[in-house]
Amino acid sequence: MRLATMSISLLLVSADTSSNTASLRFWTAVLVLYAIFRTVRPIKYTDSVSSLVLVIAEVFLGVLAVVATGGCDSPLIFMLLPAITVAGLARGFGFSFRVAVVTILAVSFVFVDQASNPREALVRAASWAGIIMLVAIIAGYTRRISGVADRDRELTLDRLDKLSDANDLLFSLHQVTQTLPASLDMGEVLDTTLQRLHSLVSFESAAVLLFDETDAHWDVVRHEGLHIPTRLGPTDLPVGLRKALAQNGIAAVSNLIAEPGGGLSNRSGSGLYSVLTARGTIIGLLALEHGEVGHFTHREEELVAGFIAPAALAVDNARWFARLRTVGADEERTRIARDLHDRIGQSLAYLGFELDRLVEKDSQGESVSQPIAQLRDDVRGVIREVRDTLYDLRTDVSDERSLGQVLEQYAERVAERSALQVHVEAEESARLPILQEREMWRVTQEALANVERHASATAVRVVWRCDGHRALVDITDNGVGFEQGRAGRLDSYGLLGMRERAASVGASFEIVSAPGRGTRVRCTLQPATTETQPSSSQRNSQIGDSTSSSRTSTTTRRKNV
Template identity: 25%
Template structure:
C-alpha cells in the first residue's frame, strides 16, 4: 500500500486539500459571523441614536411644532419598536431607507437579560412618546410627556448601552473561538508539512540527488561509471532508464564526435565564404564566387545559380561552375519542374533518376536527374535558385542541404546588399540634385529675376532719354551680392550646417534678403510671440521657406504689407505669414503653364524637417502660409 510515489503524493495532496477546504470554510464562517455580529451591534447601537432622536425631536416639536417633525417622531418610534423586537426575538428589522435585514434571536443569557431590561425601560418610555404625538404643544399633557421623556431617557440609554456591550462581548468570544480553531488547523497543516517534507527528502530528494550526480558525470563525459539501483517504484525505473541512456551514449559517442567535427569544419568554411560574399558589391563577382564555392565545398561536379526575372516570371541561368557542356539552356518558366518547389521558398528540392527530362531544362540529362536545389530568398521573396548537380555515377551528399542552404542565404544577402548599394547611390544623387535645385531657385534664380526686371526698367529709361545710372549701379551691386551668394551657396553645399541661432534672427535675415531693393523693404511686420533656438539642420530650411514666401508676396503677389508671426502650438513650432497681395489659386497652374516650382520646393523643405506647409489663397484676397514642424529634435 502506498508503494509508488504517485499514491504517496496523492495522499499528501489530499491531506493538504482537506485542510485548505476546512480552513476556507472556517474563514467563510468567521467572515459571515463577523458580518452578522457587526450588523446586530450596529442595530443595537442605532437604538441609542433613535432614543436621542426622539428626545431631540420632542424638544423641537415643543419649540416649533410642525407636521414633518411629528412624522419624524412617529417614524423613529416605529423603527425603535421594530428593531427592539427583532433583536430580542429575531425577524426582520428596518435598516437602510426602504429596506430591512434578517436578525437572528440571541442565545446568550446575559444578552437576553439586557434586552429584556431595554424592553422594560421602553415600556415606560413609549407611552409618553405617544402622548406627546397625540397632544399639541403648550397643552398640559404635552408638557407632562416632555418631562417624563427627559426623566426616563437616561435609564433607557443606559439599558441600550448595556445591551450593545453584551452583543460586543458575545461577538468577541465567538471570534476568539473560531480563531483558536483556525490555529489548530494551522498547527495540523504544519505537522503534515513537516512529515511530508521528511518523507519527500527520504524517498525523493535524496535518490534524485544521486541520480543528478550520475547525470552530471554523464554530462561531463563519464560514460564508464554505472548508475546504481535505487529501489523500486518510479525512482528505480528512472535509474534504470538513466543507465540505459549511459550505455547508448557510450556506444554512439565516438561516431557523434566524428560527425560534429566534420560539420563544424564545414560550417566554419561556409561562414568564411558568407563573410567574403557580403563584402562584395559587384553582382557578377558574387554570382561567380557562389557557384565556385558551392562546388568546391560540397564536392559536386556542377554548380549553377539562376536569378528570377520578375517581368517574365522565369529563372535565368546567371552563373555556372563545372563542366562547360552541363548548361544546355538559358531560362525556364517559374512554374515548371524544379521551380515549382523553389518559387515557394521551400527549404530544398531534390531530383532523382526517376524524374523526367523536363525537371530542369537548364542542365544536361546526367546532371538534371541527380541534383539538389535551394531557393535564394530575401524576406520571403524569391530572388533565384542555387543548384548542385553530379553525374549518374556519383551522388549529391544527402547532408549537403544545410550547407547549400546557408550558401544560398549568404548569396541572397550579398545580392540584396549590392542592389541596395546601387539604389542608395541613385537616391543620394537624386537628393543632391533636388538640394542644388532648391538652393539655385531660392538664391540665384530670384536674383536673376530681379536683375532682369531692373535691366528692363533701365532700357526703358534709356529709350526715354532718362538717366539710368542709379539703376545700373543697383544692378552692379546686386551682381556683386549674387556672386557672394553663389560662393556662399557653394560653401554651404560642402558644409550645410550653420551655428544654432534664435528663430527670430533667422526670419529677420530671410526677410532682409527677400525685401532688399523691393517695395516691401522695411515694411514687413514681425510679431515674435515665442522665440527659441533652432538646430542647424532645421534653421536653413525654415530660413529658405520664409525667404521664398516673402519673395513671392513681393514679386508675384504685389503685396504692400506682410505680417509674420512666430509662436508655438503644442509640441510644434509655427511660422505664419500673411500678405495683402492679389492672391492666386493654388490648385491652378500659372498663366505661363509652368507648375508652382517655388511652392513645390517649399513643401519639400517642410517635409525634410518633418513638418508640413499649408497655403490658403484666392484671387484678390491675399495669401496666408503656415509652416509647422515638430519641436522635438529641432530645437536646441
C-alpha cells in the first residue's frame, strides 16, 4: 500500500508543474524516503508505548507534509492513507477513528482557511474527509476481524498445547503405571521416576527423599546434579520442601537466591518441590531445581503435579516390598529349619537311637552284623534326604530358567523320591519380572512340599499359565485334605506364609480343602495397569480352569511324572 500511494503521489507531483515548488520537492523526498524505509522495516506494533509513538509520529509526519504542500489540493495527500491504515491495524477501530478525525480537522482547517473560494474548498475537504474516514473504518474493521482470528488461533494453539501436555503426561503416566507391577526394586523405581521427569520438565538437579518414621529424618535415596548429606533433619530441609510439606502438595520457588538458605544446591536459582503421598500418607519428598531464576512455568508445575501420584505409589510399593523381603528372609530361615527338622532331624535322631542299641547289643556279645548293614542303608537314605533338601533349597527361578522350566525339573525330583504322580501343565508366552516370578515359585514350592509331606496323596496336578501380565498357579491333589479355619494347622502347613508371599507381589491366594476331598491351592496375579482389561470370558480363556490353546509364541508343556 505504501508503494502504491507513493507511486500515485509521484505521478501527481510530476504532472503538477505549476505548483512544483522547493517545499513540495522537499516533502516529496522526505515521504518517499520514509515510505521506502517503512517498506523495508515496517512498524511492528507490540502494544507498547514506543510502538504507539511510532504510529502517531507517522500520522503527524503525513499531516505536516500535506498541510505544507497545499492541504486537500496537495499531490501528497494520498500518502496519508497508509498512516491511517497503520493506526487502524495497530489499535483498532476506535483509535483509527480518532486519528482520522484529527487528521481531517488539521488538514481541512488550514485548507479552507487559506482558500479563495471557501465553499468549493469545503466541498473538496469533505470529499477527502469521506475517503479518509472510509479507510479508517476499513482498517479498524480489518483489525477487529484479524483480532478475532488471532484470538481463535491463540485459543486453538492453547488447546493444542494443553492437549500436547496432557498427551505427554498420559504417556508418562501410562509408562509409570505399566511398570507398577514390576516396580518392586527401589533403585529401578527411582531411576524410572527421574527418567520420566526428564521427559516432562527441564531441570539440572533433583533429589528424592523418603521419610524415616523411627527418628523423623529424611533419607536421601536418590539425587543427581548435586551433593547433599544422605540424611536430613526437619530443620535441614530447604524452604521449597518446607513449603511443599506445609501445603501438602506441590510448591514452586521462582527465586531461590532471595530465599534464606536457598535450595538443595547452592547453584540453583529456582525450584519445584512436591510431597510424595501414597495411601493418604506422606512417604517422601521430591525436589527439582534449575540454575536459572524463574525457570519453571505453571505448565511444568501442572505436569509434575499430575505425575506425582502414580510415581509415589510405585515408590511406596517398592518400599513395602523391601520390607516384605526382610520379613521373607526370616520366613525362609524358618522354612529351612523346618525342612531340616522334618527330613533330616528325625532321621538323624533315629540313627542315634539305633547306634545306641547296637552298642548295647555288642556289649552283650550279640551279633550286630546284620543291623549294621541295615544301618548303613539308613545312612545312605539320610544322605539322599540331605541332597534332596539342599537341591530344594537351591532350586529357584532365574533370568535363564523360567518358572515353568523349574517346575518341571522339580516335579521330576519329587517323583523320583516318592510315589507321588505329578502332572504338570505349563503355558508361557512371556515371563513375569524376576521378583514376582520368584515369589510365585516359592508359593508353588511350599504347596508341593505340603502335598509331599502331609497330604498322603497319590497324584497332584500343577497348572502354570503366564502371559507376562497375568499369571496363574493352581495345585490340586487327591490327598486327605484338612478342615479349614484351624490356625494351628494353617501355621504348620505354612499357608500364612504363602498368602503373604502372594500379597507381596499383588497376587490373590485361595485355598480350598476338606477332609477326605484333597486340597486345591490357587494363586492368581492380575495386571495393575490402566490398559483396557479383557472381558471375563477372555480372562478365563487365558488364565483359568479351562484348558485353552495357546498362541503361536506360547511355550506349552504338559508332562506326567
